[in-house]
Amino acid sequence: MANILIVEDDKDLNNAYSIILSSQDHTVESAFDGQEALDKLKNFKPDLILLDLLMPIMGGLEFLQHFDLKVHPDVKVLIFTNMENSPEVAESYKLGAHRCIIKSWTAPHNLSRVINEALENSSTPATA
Amino acid sequence: MAIDPQSAILQAEEQRAQAEALFNSIGEGAIATDEFGRITRINPIALDILGYKESELIGEWFPKKIVAINEDDVTVNLIDRPITKAFLTGRSVTDKIFYRKHDGQRFPVMLTVSPILLADRPIGAIEVFRDITLEEEIDRMKSEFISLASHQLRTPLSAIKTYSHMLVDGYMGDVTPAQKKSLRTIIGATNRMNELISTLLNITRIESGTIVINSRMLRVERAAEEVIKELSLAASEKNINLSMTVQGKLATSVKTDNLILKEIISNLVSNAIKYTTEGGAVDISVRGRVKDVLITVTDNGWGIPKESHDQVFSKFFRAQNTVKRETTGTGLGLYLVKGLLERLRGTIWFESEEGKGTKFFFTLPKEQRQRSN
Numbered sequence: 001m002a003n004i005l006i007v008e009d010d011k012d013l014n015n016a017y018s019i020i021l022s023s024q025d026h027t028v029e030s031a032f033d034g035q036e037a038l039d040k041l042k043n044f045k046p047d048l049i050l051l052d053l054l055m056p057i058m059g060g061l062e063f064l065q066h067f068d069l070k071v072h073p074d075v076k077v078l079i080f081t082n083m084e085n086s087p088e089v090a091e092s093y094k095l096g097a098h099r100c101i102i103k104s105w106t107a108p109h110n111l112s113r114v115i116n117e118a119l120e121n122s123s124t125p126a127t128a
Numbered sequence: 129m130a131i132d133p134q135s136a137i138l139q140a141e142e143q144r145a146q147a148e149a150l151f152n153s154i155g156e157g158a159i160a161t162d163e164f165g166r167i168t169r170i171n172p173i174a175l176d177i178l179g180y181k182e183s184e185l186i187g188e189w190f191p192k193k194i195v196a197i198n199e200d201d202v203t204v205n206l207i208d209r210p211i212t213k214a215f216l217t218g219r220s221v222t223d224k225i226f227y228r229k230h231d232g233q234r235f236p237v238m239l240t241v242s243p244i245l246l247a248d249r250p251i252g253a254i255e256v257f258r259d260i261t262l263e264e265e266i267d268r269m270k271s272e273f274i275s276l277a278s279h280q281l282r283t284p285l286s287a288i289k290t291y292s293h294m295l296v297d298g299y300m301g302d303v304t305p306a307q308k309k310s311l312r313t314i315i316g317a318t319n320r321m322n323e324l325i326s327t328l329l330n331i332t333r334i335e336s337g338t339i340v341i342n343s344r345m346l347r348v349e350r351a352a353e354e355v356i357k358e359l360s361l362a363a364s365e366k367n368i369n370l371s372m373t374v375q376g377k378l379a380t381s382v383k384t385d386n387l388i389l390k391e392i393i394s395n396l397v398s399n400a401i402k403y404t405t406e407g408g409a410v411d412i413s414v415r416g417r418v419k420d421v422l423i424t425v426t427d428n429g430w431g432i433p434k435e436s437h438d439q440v441f442s443k444f445f446r447a448q449n450t451v452k453r454e455t456t457g458t459g460l461g462l463y464l465v466k467g468l469l470e471r472l473r474g475t476i477w478f479e480s481e482e483g484k485g486t487k488f489f490f491t492l493p494k495e496q497r498q499r500s501n
Contacts, residue, residue: 010283010286010287012287012291013283013286013287013290016287016290016291016294017290019294019299020294020299023299054279082278082279082282082283082286083275083279086275086340087340089340089342090340090342093342100342100387102387103282103283103286104282104285104286104289104318104322104325105322105358107289107290107293107315108290108293108294108297108299109293109297110357
């Protein structure tokens with residue numbers, strides 16, 4: 001199974017995704033802002049990053065500017081946000097995000113499906 | 129009676145001075161032209177807004193001297209200028225465009241230009257305009273506020289929904305059927321709250337022109353399938369058969385925004401489920417055509433009364449036969465759908481008969497001309 005880094009400032013949600021993905025035999029690490037994620041990446045090599053956009057200290061877009069996906073083409077980034085149809089989502093695509101998932105719409109089984117599709121599929125990006 | 133030439137001149141002078149004072153007193157920018165579009169008068173507010181002296185404008189050709197620009201910063205063609213349209217149609221034209229000041233600065237204006245008609249022949253035009261920079265800024269701030277408030281409201285909802293699903297799916301151990309039923313009620317309520325927030329957010333963005341389109345090539349039936357998965361629970365609760373068919377042999381791929389497309393289909397299918405009696409049927413059909421893809425959402429529900437057909441896409445519209453039976457609903461769904469489709473360059477229409485059902489049709493063009501982000 002895959003290495004997944006969850007970057008989400010809401011502790012309840014971060015914990016929930018961690019339980020769900022760990023139960024599917026993924027190896028999961030959690031970070032609560034972009035800076036903490038960059039620190040974790042020094043020792044953890046993820047196949048996929050589940051990335052919130054609006055976070056304290058360092059948001060998702062700033063994280064993507066530091067963690068250049070052109071340098072890490074094997075890492076899939078799924079944007080996990082509640083800011084649908086927003087300029088921030090458009091910007092995240094420009095920075096190489098694979099898909100965007102709206103948190104409040106997405107049930108755990110759908111999240112798992114999207115993650116598995118992203119891990120299996122290296123085709124062109126699409127919105128969820 | 130003989131007219132004293134001296135007093136006739138004085139009277140004419142007085143009338144001219146009165147007209148001048150009247151024109152100069154208009155509370156917004158005002159520019160008058162002759163029948164060729166040459167500036168004959170300009171009031172002090174217009175001079176102030178545009179940053180010109182009167183002597184720099186009088187006698188100049190209005191469309192050339194006052195440059196109009198569209199949202200993409202491209203100069204508006206002469207044929208598309210409101211003053212040209214007013215001359216050609218003989219009617220007042222109201223529009224929002226951008227003008228360039230004397231110093232080159234671009235700013236938004238709301239204007240109305242009217243032809244001055246004498247015996248049905250245009251002898252000139254008068255344009256009244258105002259700088260709407262501040263109004264646009266307030267609109268942008270309002271939109272930002274609603275966007276942020278929506279995000280903040282959704283964060284706790286996401287946790288409620290995720291943990292409720294986790295309980296139902298057994299992540300925290302076994303739950304009884306009665307507990308599962310209660311949890312599904314909680315999930316249903318969070319979904320409704322989400323829909324409300326989403327609707328309000330999207331309407332605000334459409335009305336303020338700040339909605340962002342992220343276009344990608346996609347197959348329409350894939351979006352429809354995802355909507356069916358999301359709404360299958362609501363359909364099964366009313367024992368409604370929810371189906372999807374792909375018709376014809378032409379491609380069903382379009383370059384469009386997946387989230388917005390799903391929002392459109394979801395609104396139409398939710399309505400169909402809501403306004404169909406238990407045991408009914410709702411079908412989504414997708415048909416690729418030469419220039420577009422046609423999507424049809426069909427139900428055999430209550431239908432829309434004929435007298436309400438004209439108002440279906442109006443804001444806050446709810447048909448009388450639905451208000452009596454179904455108390456929930458904002459009357460914003462179809463208004464939103466129409467607004468979203470306009471942004472995707474699509475069209476929508478419907479056929480409905482009370483007591484028999486409704487068919488909503490919409491198209492998405494295969495050639496998209498909108499700007500994508």
